[in-house]
Amino acid sequence: xxxxxxxxxxxxxxxxxxxxxxxxxxxxxxxxxxxxxxxxxxxxxxxxxxxxxxxxxxxxxxxxxxxxxxxxxxxxxxxxxxxxxxxxxxxxxxxxxxxxxxxxxxxxxxxxxxxxxxxxxxxxxxxxxxxxxxxxxxxxxxxxxxxxxxxxxxxxxxxxxxxxxxxxxxxxxxxxxxxxxxxxxxxxxxxxxxxxxxxxxxxxxxxxxxxxxxxxxxxxxxxxxxxxxxxxxxxxxxxxxxxxxxxxxxxxxxxxxxxxxxxxxxxxxxxxxxxxxxxxxxxxxxxxxxxxxxxxxxxxxxxxxxxxxxxxxxxxxxxxxxxxxxxxxxxxxxxxxxxxxxxxxxxxxxxxxxxxxxxxxxxxxxxxxxxxxxxxxxxxxxxxxxxxxxxxxxxxxxxxxxxxxxxxxxxxxxxxxxxxxxxxxxxxxxx
Amino acid sequence: xxxxxxxxxxxxxxxxxxxxxxxxxxxxxxxxxxxxxxxxxxxxxxxxxxxxxxxxxxxxxxxxxxxxxxxxxxxxxxxxxxxxxxxxxxxxxxxxxxxxxxxxxxxxxxxxxxxxxxxxxxxxxxxxxxxxxxxxxxxxxxxxxxxxxxxxxxxxxxxxxxxxxxxxxxxxxxxxxxxxxxxxxxxxxxxxxxxxxxxxxxxxxxxxxxxxxxxxxxxxxxxxxxxxxxxxxxxxxxxxxxxxxxxxxxxxxxxxxxxxxxxxxxxxxxxxxxxxxxxxxxxxxxxxxxxxxxxxxxxxxxxxxxxxxxxxxxxxxxxxxxxxxxxxxxxxxxxxxxxxxxxxxxxxxxxxxxxxxxxxxxxxxxxxxxxxxxxxxxxxxxxxxxxxxxxxxxxxxxxxxxxxxxxxxxxxxxxxxxxxxxxxxxxxxxx
Numbered sequence: 001x002x003x004x005x006x007x008x009x010x011x012x013x014x015x016x017x018x019x020x021x022x023x024x025x026x027x028x029x030x031x032x033x034x035x036x037x038x039x040x041x042x043x044x045x046x047x048x049x050x051x052x053x054x055x056x057x058x059x060x061x062x063x064x065x066x067x068x069x070x071x072x073x074x075x076x077x078x079x080x081x082x083x084x085x086x087x088x089x090x091x092x093x094x095x096x097x098x099x100x101x102x103x104x105x106x107x108x109x110x111x112x113x114x115x116x117x118x119x120x121x122x123x124x125x126x127x128x129x130x131x132x133x134x135x136x137x138x139x140x141x142x143x144x145x146x147x148x149x150x151x152x153x154x155x156x157x158x159x160x161x162x163x164x165x166x167x168x169x170x171x172x173x174x175x176x177x178x179x180x181x182x183x184x185x186x187x188x189x190x191x192x193x194x195x196x197x198x199x200x201x202x203x204x205x206x207x208x209x210x211x212x213x214x215x216x217x218x219x220x221x222x223x224x225x226x227x228x229x230x231x232x233x234x235x236x237x238x239x240x241x242x243x244x245x246x247x248x249x250x251x252x253x254x255x256x257x258x259x260x261x262x263x264x265x266x267x268x269x270x271x272x273x274x275x276x277x278x279x280x281x282x283x284x285x286x287x288x289x290x291x292x293x294x295x296x297x298x299x300x301x302x303x304x305x306x307x308x309x310x311x312x313x314x315x316x317x318x319x320x321x322x323x324x325x326x327x328x329x330x331x332x333x334x335x336x337x338x339x340x341x342x343x344x345x346x347x348x349x350x351x352x353x354x355x356x357x358x359x360x361x362x363x364x365x366x367x368x369x370x371x372x373x374x375x376x377x378x379x380x381x382x383x384x385x386x387x388x389x390x391x392x393x394x395x396x397x398x399x400x401x402x403x404x405x406x407x408x409x410x411x412x413x414x415x416x417x418x419x420x421x422x423x424x425x426x427x428x429x430x431x
Numbered sequence: 432x433x434x435x436x437x438x439x440x441x442x443x444x445x446x447x448x449x450x451x452x453x454x455x456x457x458x459x460x461x462x463x464x465x466x467x468x469x470x471x472x473x474x475x476x477x478x479x480x481x482x483x484x485x486x487x488x489x490x491x492x493x494x495x496x497x498x499x500x501x502x503x504x505x506x507x508x509x510x511x512x513x514x515x516x517x518x519x520x521x522x523x524x525x526x527x528x529x530x531x532x533x534x535x536x537x538x539x540x541x542x543x544x545x546x547x548x549x550x551x552x553x554x555x556x557x558x559x560x561x562x563x564x565x566x567x568x569x570x571x572x573x574x575x576x577x578x579x580x581x582x583x584x585x586x587x588x589x590x591x592x593x594x595x596x597x598x599x600x601x602x603x604x605x606x607x608x609x610x611x612x613x614x615x616x617x618x619x620x621x622x623x624x625x626x627x628x629x630x631x632x633x634x635x636x637x638x639x640x641x642x643x644x645x646x647x648x649x650x651x652x653x654x655x656x657x658x659x660x661x662x663x664x665x666x667x668x669x670x671x672x673x674x675x676x677x678x679x680x681x682x683x684x685x686x687x688x689x690x691x692x693x694x695x696x697x698x699x700x701x702x703x704x705x706x707x708x709x710x711x712x713x714x715x716x717x718x719x720x721x722x723x724x725x726x727x728x729x730x731x732x733x734x735x736x737x738x739x740x741x742x743x744x745x746x747x748x749x750x751x752x753x754x755x756x757x758x759x760x761x762x763x764x765x766x767x768x769x770x771x772x773x774x775x776x777x778x779x780x781x782x783x784x785x786x787x788x789x790x791x792x793x794x795x796x797x798x799x800x801x802x803x804x805x806x807x808x809x810x811x812x813x814x815x816x817x818x819x820x821x822x823x824x825x826x827x828x829x830x831x832x833x834x835x836x837x838x839x840x841x842x843x844x845x846x847x848x849x850x851x852x853x854x855x856x857x858x859x860x861x862x
Contacts, residue, residue: 033780037804110803116825122814124824127802131836214836235666235837256859263861349464358855371558371854372541373468383553383857392862393555393853394547405562405645406666407837410853422824422841423802426814428687428791430694431823 014201021205024160024193025212028133031190032158036130038187040107046185047103047150051096053177054146058092064173065142072166084140085167095146095174098397102150105396108414109156112423121429126420130156132214134417135206136399137162137228139220142170148217149178149192151399155417158191160206160213164220165198172196207232217412219400237412240403241327241353242272244385247344247370249361250283256382257288257360258295263384264358266299270329272401273356273378273388277324277334279344282308285337289313301331308337324351341366345373352376354403356388356410377403377410445632452636455591455624456643459564462621463589467561469618471538477616478534478581482527484608485577489523495604496573503597515571516598526577526605529828533581536827539845540587543854552860557851561587563645565848566637567830568593568659570651573601579648580609580623582830586848589622591644593637595651596629603627638663648843650831668843671834672758672784673703675816678775678801680792681714687813688719688791689726694815695789697730701760703832704787704809704819708755708765710775713739716768720744732762739768755782772797776804783807785834787819787841808834808841 035043054061065087072082108128115125134157138144145161152159163171175194182189195202207216207228216236218228225238246264248257264275280289285308293313296303303309304323305316316335323334324347338344348357358380359370367381378388388410390398395413402408408416466474485492496518503513539559546556565588569575576592583590594602606625613620626633638647638659647667649659656669677695679688695706711720716739724744727734734740735754736747747766754765755778769775779788789811790801798812809819819841821829826844833839839847 033804036806037800118823118825120818120823122818122823127810129803129806132806253859259859259861267862360859369468372560373464375467375560375563376852378853378855379558380553380855381857382859383855384861386862387551387553387855387857387860388853392549392551392553394549405850409850419836419840421807422809422819424789424809424811424814424818426812426818428684428690428813429818430690430815431698431817 017199017201018205020197021202021209022212024195025133025206025209027190028158028160028193029212031188032130032132034188035153035158035191036109036132036156038156042185042187043107043153043156044103046153046181046187047099049184050146050150050178050181051099051103053180054092054096054099054174057173057177058089061092061170061173061177062087062089064169068167068169077166081140081166085142085170087142087170091143095143098143098147099150102154102397105154105414107154108418115425120431121426123425125423127423128415128418129421131417131419133158133160133212135160135162135213135216137203137206137216137218137220137224139164139224140167142167142174144219145171145174145194146178147397148399151397151414151417153191155414157417160193160195162195162202162206163198168196168198203228204231207234207236210234217400235407237400237402237408237416238404239272239401242274242355243277243325243327243351243353244273244275244355245277245279245348245352245357246275246385247279247338247348247357247359248281248284248288249341249344249359249363249366250281251363251366252281252284252288252360253362254284254288257284258292260358260360260382260384261288261292262295262299264386265296265301265333266331267384267386269331271386273385274329275333275385276327277336277351279336279338279347280309281344282337282339285309285312289335289337296333299331301333303333303335305335306337309335327353341369345370348374348376354405355401356380356385358383358385377401448630448632449636451628452633453640453643455626456564456637456640458621459589459591459624460643462619463561463563465619466584466589466622467540467563467587469587473616473618474538474584474587475534477584477612477618478530480615481577481581481609481612482530482534484611485523485527485530485605488604488608489520492523492601492604492608493518493520495600499598499600508597512571512597516573516601518573518601522574526574529574529578530581533585533828536585536845538585539849546856551862552857554856556854558854559846559849560852562848562850564589564591564643566591566593566644566647566665568634568637568647568649568651568655570595570655571598573598573605575650576602576605576625577609578828579830582828582845582848584622586845588848591624591626591637593626593633594629599627599629634659635662638665638667641665648831666838668831668833668839668847669835670703670832673705673786674708674756674758674782674784675704675706675786676708676710676779676783676788677706677816678710678769678779678788678790679712679715679719680772680775680790680794680797681712682794682797683712683715683719683791684793685715685719688715689723691789691791691813691815692719692723693726693730695817696727696732696764697762698815698817700762702817704816705760706764706816707758708767708782710767710769710778711740712775713768713770716740716743720766720768727764730762732764734764734766736766737768740766758784772800776801779805779807785836786832787811787816789814789816808832
């Protein structure tokens, strides 16, 4: 990663940026073929080296981060953003831990499944293979640099990482650790490239080089994701809204219903798998809503309810049409009383974002219908929507949560960074 | 399917076409929810009815087809196109057979896999679900209408089918059979809609309605596929080139090598899985190339070879750079002598189209490297590239062969028309 070439191109014309990105792309493409065939031991050695080097270089990383923080504070950036940007010794240690965890996951590459004998005598199966070159565009959090690099390496992909300008120094300090780890393991240094410019045009170029980049993963606010999706000429694994529902069915166990509804809303407010609308069957509303109202009030959650909700919960404000669409990411909850499963499923189909929806019920047939008919990336029975993430699902780590229907749906881990090709084993068979 | 509304809109402005397509889309979206939850018995009953009705209505279908053929001949359309367009009693029978075969395949919808217990107490797994609304844009062959309808129905999807103008009457006759079968089974008639206009703007509209269409499958020539991909605002499952290779390794069994190389080229010339370039290791070239030259000459295959090939095969013409890129779809074959596995893999990476590539070898390690390192949708050992299709792979039927890396790769059957969602089964667990 040559800093001089980047500084130069960041100051020059679109052509220079295009040339810079195409050079990065060509190097990533070449490295991708090497990393795709690297064996598991080599990839793991590289990741364990990276974990060690991150800790060794903690002081240098924190110095770089302090400079980023000074600039961010001087520029009066948002406090939440500054919090995400800030590193300390414990956060660097956690970053190294994350990398070690990824090293300890099973290697998905080369796995052969479903090898079946065909009447012609050939055996047909599928082999899991890397996607190729993964472009990741992200904001503020510098730990994404180490995380994404480790996930891409383990899954046999080359990566081009383009972080936010506010975190450039921190990201480049981490990038130096990654480069050292690659060199130590004898892997191509171009396998992970952290862009040393944050010129906005690098994004436009990166998403429009299908010959060099196989998939783009934008991680950040809606604006970033929408802009990337609009401009992309390569597939995008993206996360849009998280308008998650819990439906308390007539046949719910009230205790479970209350536990799930409280946890799904209050365990954390700003996460995409937090419940934003609570649906309650009219038959059980009197039994659970008043108590939920008290608990939410105590937790400082503002309720916006339909008329029937407001009859049962005194301080609920009236909900408007906008509330059913809202992803509050805040201590606010929309509540609606519905008449049965069909109305609940219809409501979720109309207002939901296909992220995560949960039913609380003891009725077998109702649970089966909800599981089958709700078209979301995660559909749950008797569990808090907050479980929808890669760690809880056992993926070990995630590169994001996809709300797309294609390729990767829901939490995306190592498997989501791979594809399946068909393999045919024969003994000279012809048609 | 109202013919009058369509005739009207085909004559009117872009706005009317847009309204027509949005109406179709909204109806498909509504039907998709019903067909997604239809049980297997109902879907199969509908498909068996369709097979019966197609045969019963054979005369009406052939009449419509005769009118299409008269017009195609009057317009002096290409003979190959007219052949693809032409139906007869046997072809209608084959169409009905295909539908019955799809009815007999296992229903992929609702299948739950990999249900694992997590430390939190929840069980996490994945459920196979339909994609939603599938838009299929195709040319000439009217049998695609029945085939695509059956595949979409069985996989729980609604379909919007837009065939070529040359086959409009034939397609609408088949569409009537589909509609009758849907009604007989009590399934929504909008689950399969065959457009009754072939205005080109229907395509532009259809590929840009992400709210109504979940995926587009273009089936036809490169021009159609490229145009659809360019305009699409929804995912496209597409097939681009089929520049397939056979590599005869130094350690190949010469008999198998010759059998595979002859079959891969000569069994059919116009198919996408036909070999277009033969690579031969220098160490075995003298042993196999002269004999292959004789066999190809006898079969009328024109050879275009590198210099070393031409020393061994008298009547091979010199190959140019263009020949390594060529998808001839004709009795022409490019032949290159290479020095070992690495050169073969490099050649395929540089000139191949990621469709299907096969190695002939008796060497274990060489076969393993080829399988792993060649990045194509099908990679074979000791088998003819001609095996790369849904029937031979045991998918029962295919809606196309994808050369994409995402979602569906290689032959696309029922599974390729579905997606996986996560399901979580709990007993009231919270985080």
